[in-house]
Amino acid sequence: MSVATSVVATPRYSALQYSCGAIQSLIEQHGAAIFRYPSPRKPSLTLYDRYVSNKKYCAPHQITERVHIPSADTNRCLVRHCITADCDDIIGRCLYR
Numbered sequence: 001m002s003v004a005t006s007v008v009a010t011p012r013y014s015a016l017q018y019s020c021g022a023i024q025s026l027i028e029q030h031g032a033a034i035f036r037y038p039s040p041r042k043p044s045l046t047l048y049d050r051y052v053s054n055k056k057y058c059a060p061h062q063i064t065e066r067v068h069i070p071s072a073d074t075n076r077c078l079v080r081h082c083i084t085a086d087c088d089d090i091i092g093r094c095l096y097r
Helices: 020-030
Strands: 012-014 032-038 046-052 062-069 077-084 086-088 093-095
Touching: 020 032, 020 046, 020 077, 046 062, 046 077
Parallel strands: 012 032
Antiparallel strands: 032 046, 062 077, 086 093
């Protein structure tokens, strides 16, 4: 017996080839996208992460955090990525951003 599954690959982009508005639009359009860019401290090192439009694209135990990445027109393009939720085990509440 075989089971058919559908897997959608997360698109990948070079952040410095897009304006901030285009980066935000691509993330909104796809729900999630991977962007790579040179490290501000060591430009020969490439950094990358998966950025999301909302929490729906994170794992169940994760929340979104706002971060800035460089783009073609600014060094501070506001996007979101997933991080592990900071939960208070005593009262069972999580910090959501």
